[in-house]
Amino acid sequence: MKRTLITSALPYANGFLHLGHCAGAYLPGDIYSRFLRLSGEDVLWVCGSDEHGVAITIAADKEKTRPESIIDKYHFANKEAFEKFGMTFDIYSRTSHPIHHQTAKEFFADFLHKNFLTEREEEQFFDPKVNIFLPDRYVEGICPNCGYDHARGDQCDSCGAYYNQLDLKKPRSLVSGETPIVKKTIHWYFKFDMFQEFLENYIEGHSKDWKENVLQQTRSWLKQGLSERAITRDLTWGVKIDDIPEIPKEKSEGKALYVWFEAVLGYISNTKVWALNQEQDNLGNKDDWKKWWQSEDTRYIAFIGKDNIVFHTLIFPALLYARGENYILPENVPANEFLNLEGQKFSKSRNWSIDLRDFLTDMPDSNLIDALRYTLAMSFPETKDSDFTWKDFQSRNNNELASIFGNFVNRTLQFTQKNFNSEVPCLPDSMKEIIIEWERLAALYNSDTDKNEISFESDLLNANDKAILLALFNGRNLISYLYSRFRFRDAISETMNIARAANKYFNDEEPWKTIKNNPEQCAKTLYICTQLAASLSVLFSPIIPFTCKKIRKFLSLPLDAGEPNYSLKKLNFWKNCILPLLAQGLKINTPSILFSRIEDEVIQSQIAKLGVKTNNLNIKHSQSELIDIDYFSKIKLKTAKILEAENVKKSKKLIKLQVDIGGEIKQILAGIAEHYKLEELIGKTIVVVANLQPAKLMGEESLGMLLAANSEDGKLVIVVPEDDSIGIGATVR
Numbered sequence: 001m002k003r004t005l006i007t008s009a010l011p012y013a014n015g016f017l018h019l020g021h022c023a024g025a026y027l028p029g030d031i032y033s034r035f036l037r038l039s040g041e042d043v044l045w046v047c048g049s050d051e052h053g054v055a056i057t058i059a060a061d062k063e064k065t066r067p068e069s070i071i072d073k074y075h076f077a078n079k080e081a082f083e084k085f086g087m088t089f090d091i092y093s094r095t096s097h098p099i100h101h102q103t104a105k106e107f108f109a110d111f112l113h114k115n116f117l118t119e120r121e122e123e124q125f126f127d128p129k130v131n132i133f134l135p136d137r138y139v140e141g142i143c144p145n146c147g148y149d150h151a152r153g154d155q156c157d158s159c160g161a162y163y164n165q166l167d168l169k170k171p172r173s174l175v176s177g178e179t180p181i182v183k184k185t186i187h188w189y190f191k192f193d194m195f196q197e198f199l200e201n202y203i204e205g206h207s208k209d210w211k212e213n214v215l216q217q218t219r220s221w222l223k224q225g226l227s228e229r230a231i232t233r234d235l236t237w238g239v240k241i242d243d244i245p246e247i248p249k250e251k252s253e254g255k256a257l258y259v260w261f262e263a264v265l266g267y268i269s270n271t272k273v274w275a276l277n278q279e280q281d282n283l284g285n286k287d288d289w290k291k292w293w294q295s296e297d298t299r300y301i302a303f304i305g306k307d308n309i310v311f312h313t314l315i316f317p318a319l320l321y322a323r324g325e326n327y328i329l330p331e332n333v334p335a336n337e338f339l340n341l342e343g344q345k346f347s348k349s350r351n352w353s354i355d356l357r358d359f360l361t362d363m364p365d366s367n368l369i370d371a372l373r374y375t376l377a378m379s380f381p382e383t384k385d386s387d388f389t390w391k392d393f394q395s396r397n398n399n400e401l402a403s404i405f406g407n408f409v410n411r412t413l414q415f416t417q418k419n420f421n422s423e424v425p426c427l428p429d430s431m432k433e434i435i436i437e438w439e440r441l442a443a444l445y446n447s448d449t450d451k452n453e454i455s456f457e458s459d460l461l462n463a464n465d466k467a468i469l470l471a472l473f474n475g476r477n478l479i480s481y482l483y484s485r486f487r488f489r490d491a492i493s494e495t496m497n498i499a500r501a502a503n504k505y506f507n508d509e510e511p512w513k514t515i516k517n518n519p520e521q522c523a524k525t526l527y528i529c530t531q532l533a534a535s536l537s538v539l540f541s542p543i544i545p546f547t548c549k550k551i552r553k554f555l556s557l558p559l560d561a562g563e564p565n566y567s568l569k570k571l572n573f574w575k576n577c578i579l580p581l582l583a584q585g586l587k588i589n590t591p592s593i594l595f596s597r598i599e600d601e602v603i604q605s606q607i608a609k610l611g612v613k614t615n616n617l618n619i620k621h622s623q624s625e626l627i628d629i630d631y632f633s634k635i636k637l638k639t640a641k642i643l644e645a646e647n648v649k650k651s652k653k654l655i656k657l658q659v660d661i662g663g664e665i666k667q668i669l670a671g672i673a674e675h676y677k678l679e680e681l682i683g684k685t686i687v688v689v690a691n692l693q694p695a696k697l698m699g700e701e702s703l704g705m706l707l708a709a710n711s712e713d714g715k716l717v718i719v720v721p722e723d724d725s726i727g728i729g730a731t732v733r
Contacts, residue, residue, distance in 0.1 A: 002299045003042035005292045005328075006033055007267045009304040009312075010050035010095065013074040014059045016355045017081060019388055020346045023339040023376045024305030028488060030087050031377060032301070034542035034562035035483045037088075040572035043564075044292050048093035048270045049075040052238040053259035054135045060237075061175070067237045071096055081357045085369060086545050090564050091274035095239075095262065099276070100269035104239045104262040107323060108188075108231070112246055116322050117188045118228060119251075125153075125165060126183035129176040133185055133234030133254075142169035144695050145669070146705060155653075155671070160708050160716050162653030162671030163697050186251050189228040190261065195318040196226045202317060202329065211486075213306065213383060214335050218313040220677065226314070227652070231261045238262070264316040268293055283566050294326040302330045309335050334486035337381035342389050342610060352610055354388075362606070366546035367595050371397040374544055377492050390603045401547075402595035405499040405540065408506060409551055412529040413591035419515050424530045425523040426584040434460045434524065435580055438469065442578045445473040464508045465528065471501035472535060476578050479539065495539050502532045530555070530588070531580045537561075538577035547594050554589045555582060636691040637707070637732035638662065639721055645681040647673060651698045657681065657706070661690055662729015669695075669702035675716045687719050687732050 008029040011017055017026075026047070033045040051071040060067045071094070079092050094100070111117050125134040136153030143151035144167045148158035153165045166182060173180050203218050232241065238256030242249060271289040278284035292298055302312045312333045320327040338345070346353045359372060375396040379386050416422060427434060437458050444454045451474070456466050475498040482491035506529055514522035537551040541562045549559050561573045640659040648654035653671045655678070668688060689705045696702075707719040 001041060002297055003044070003292070004036055005271075005298050005300045006036075006043065006045040007300070007302050008045070008047045008089075009308050010048055010263055010266050011078055012053075012055065013049040013051045013071040013078070013094070014055045015074060015348070016357055017078050018346055018348070019354045019356060019359070019372075019376060020339040020341070021305075022085065022356060023380055023386075023388070024336045025303045025308075026082070026087060027085075027373060027376055028334070028336065028380065028486075029303040031488055031542040032303070032483065032486070033088055034545065035574070037565065037570075038538060038541060038562045038572075039480075039574040040570040042570065044090050044271070044274070045088065045564075046091055046267050046270050046274065047087075047089050048091065048266055049078065049095065050259070050263045050266065051075065051094050051096045052235075052256070052262065054137050054233075054235070057235070057237050058137060068096075077357060081360060084360050084364075085356060086373065088563050091270050091277070093266075093270040093273045095266045095269070097269065097273055099272050100262075100266055101239045103269040103272065104257055104265050105241065105244065107265055107319065108241060108257060108261075109244050109246065110323055111190065111231075112188070112244070114322070116191050116194065117231065118191060119186060119188055121184055121186050123166060123182050124185050124234070125171060125173070125180035126185075127173040127176055127178060127180050129173070129178050132175065132236070133183070134173055134175070134180055135233065135235070136165055138174050139165060139168060139171050139180065140174055141171040144169055144697060145671075145702065146692070159705055160671055161669070161697070161705075162651070162673075164651075167697060185234055187230050187232045187234075187255070190231045192229050192315070192318060193226045195321060196222065198321060199226070199314055199318060203313065206332070210332060211334060211383070213337060214309055214313060214333055217306070217309045221310050221314060223677075229258075229260070229315075231258050232256065233258050260311065260315065261319070264311060264319065278566070293328060296326075296328070298328055299331045300328050302333045304333065304335045306335055306337050309333065332486070337383070337385045339376075339379065339381050340385060340387045342607070343387060350611075354606075366550075368397075368598075370544035370547045371401055371595065371598075374401060374492070377543055378489055380488050382487070382489060390606050394598045394600075394603045397595060398597050400496060401544070402597060404496060404503060405536065406547075406594035408499055408503045408529075409533045409536065409594060410591060411506065412526065412533050413554060413588060415511060416526055416530060416588055417591065419511075420523070420526060422588045422590070424582045424584055424586040424588065425527045427524060427527055428520040431460060431520065431524050434465075434527075437461065438580050441469060441473065445477065445578060446575055451477070464505055465524075468501055468505040468528065468532065471498055472532065472578050475501075476535075476539065476574075480574070483542075492543055495543065498539060499536055502529070502536065505529070505532075527580075527584070530582055534581040535577045538573050541573075550592070550594065554591050556586065556589065557581065634691075635689060637687055638690040639726060639728050639730040639732065640666075640686055640688045640690075640706075641728045642681045642684050642686060645678045647678070648698050648700055654698055654700075655681070656700055659686070659688060659704070659706075660728055661688065661704075662727075664729075666690075666703045667701060668704045668706060669697045669700055670706050670708075672706075672708065672716055672718070676718070684718070685721055685726075685728065687721070 006029055009025040011021060029045060033043055036043045056067045056070055060070045075094055125139050127134055139153035141151055142149050143156035143159060143161060144163055145156060145161035146159035148156050151168060155162050171180055200222055207215060232255045234254055235256040239262050241255050241257060242252040244252060271292055275284060275289040276286045278288060279286040304312050312330060317329045320329055341352060344352055375393045378396060379388050437460055475494055479491045479494050509525040511522045511525045533551060534555050534557060537548045538561060541548040552559055638661050640661045642657050642659050644658040646656050648656050653673050654669050655673045657668045657670060659666055659668055687707045692704050694701055694703050708716045709719060
């Protein structure tokens with residue numbers, strides 16, 4: 001059996017994690033890791049903070065502190081929140097660790113030696129007052145396309161256009177407020193295009209086992225053709241390259257590795273940190289990281305959100321392949337789409353968000369944390385965007401966890417406490433063989449035997465007994481299959497179905513009656529029910545681990561099932577969970593209620609926290625931006641049809657369009673290349689600003705602007721008429 005390496009996307013250490021992050025890459029990783037550990041497999045789950053890049057320095061500037069203070073603040077806060085949420089990372093390290101810097105520089109130096117990097121001299125804005133080159137986020141000016149006066153370095157948030165930083169009109173440095181100068185600088189580019197054919201073969205090799213959303217996004221990049229990518233930036237905060245021997249000091253001074261390149265290498269460096277810790281604890285050797293990254297006996301699964309797909313399906317595999325040294329590639333990248341909140345996208349600026357740490361502060365009880373895990377898991381955006389609502393959280397807790405799963409366990413243990421002296425009932429002599437029959441059937445379901453050929457003929461088991469054992473055996477096998485296919489929601493639904501079947505069994509057997517008129521049958525019923533409670537404590541453990549640990553404590557079972565275990569002997573709890581696990585006469589510890597009902601007032605108080613917080617300053621600002629009808633009437637909006645579309649040379653973002661505006665053909669440049677394929681645009685009826693002053697972008701003239709909506713995740717969607725039969729050249733009012 002292969003060992004399994006699991007990674008989850010490194011969260012950026014410039015903010016607190018929200019529930020959308022948890023549903024994307026972390027809770028799926030924890031559920032899968034726990035499932036494999038319960039199955040007796042050798043697992044290593046690696047994560048940590050991504051701590052370099054411009055966003056960190058911007059956050060530090062805003063808080064008037066150093067980047068180190070920012071990363072420490074968020075790294076430790078998020079690490080603590082993860083621990084309280086039940087995340088069982090084997091290592092949660094950080095990219096500011098010296099081992100990470102060393103690892104990233106080794107990759108860079110190796111690529112330099114192999115001629116996988118090319119050196120380029122290019123022009124960039126430079127702020128002489130503070131003596132730094134200005135990344136795009138540090139420059140603001142007038143958009144060369146629409147005239148918006150707060151446009152960022154390479155993109156306008158108003159019209160959505162992309163452009164070269166140097167095309168920005170009246171640029172100003174956000175660091176000093178001064179006008180920057182243009183200065184030449186040197187950077188190194190990774191020859192990403194060299195690996196196009198290798199990556200095409202790699203991706204198509206997984207065409208039958210990867211999610212369709214992952215394949216589509218990856219193939220769209222390959223179809224456009226891969227190009228060289230800058231691997232360095234002029235930054236004071238990051239992995240410095242000024243000690244690389246092959247590069248002259250005057251060239252490498254002030255250069256840091258681009259975060260897109262070095263962050264993914266954090267998976268490897270964090271594994272090295274784990275191995276070093278293992279050696280210090282006398283549990284292994286510092287070189288043990290190699291068996292996880294450089295052995296064909298390891299399979300690698302990468303959990304991410306949709307915004308990180310190509311970094312893990314194309315960029316990271318290219319880096320690993322380029323390095324050689326037997327580095328393994330991801331066997332699967334089961335990326336999730338986005339989780340929304342109450343029908344809207346998560347937005348901290350609009351106070352439309354639930355930070356994980358805030359939830360844990362408001363609802364610190366372990367049963368509520370498990371209820372959140374369960375609700376998020378049942379809402380995973382596995383194939384499309386999904387929604388988290390507080391009402392759903394309440395309903396999942398009250399109607400499923402409390403009324404089905406918790407109800408069965410509680411009524412079983414309480415009935416046993418009351419009627420069987422808090423002991424697992426002993427089977428009467430006439431029913432002792434039930435244990436042998438149960439174990440025989442379980443052994444067949446744990447083997448490769450055709451399940452359709454297994455005979456359930458037994459004089460000892462009645463129809464209800466057979467039905468619940470079939471539900472347990474078949475359910476466990478189906479859940480295993482679904483987890484192996486990364487269909488978590490279906491797996492969890494099937495887990496709850498076993499709890500439903502257990503409740504039905506309890507009801508159909510009517511032990512409250514048989515305790516009086518047939519105590520031997522009642523003993524058999526409760527013997528089976530207590531065994532089912534033990535089985536469910538394993539099957540639910542990947543999802544609601546805190547509650548399952550309580551149940552296992554009631555039943556004197558091992559408490560660490562599914563958690564990291566570095567011993568050579570790994571128990572297969574998952575395989576054995578369909579066996580009778582509890583000895584007859586075993587003392588059951590005093591049970592307690594697993595899930596209490598969540599009342600409406602609790603939910604309403606949480607919903608009331610959501611929404612935009614306005615103040616007088618915001619209101620005044622919004623009023624200052626109001627325009628009158630005369631001003632608006634100057635803008636001529638017309639319907640138009642796209643006749644031709646082609647990419648603008650040397651631009652990854654601009655597409656040159658020829659559009660027909662009712663008999664007049666105009667050329668328009670639009671920053672939509674990352675959002676639309678050329679063939680999707682031909683013939684599309686759109687809305688354009690027909691009387692915009694001409695603008696030069698990347699050496700091409702633009703005589704108008706199309707309208708597009710810009711979502712918070714950066715996606716652009718072209719505005720089109722509801723009914724395209726309206727024709728072209730029609731005035732939009």
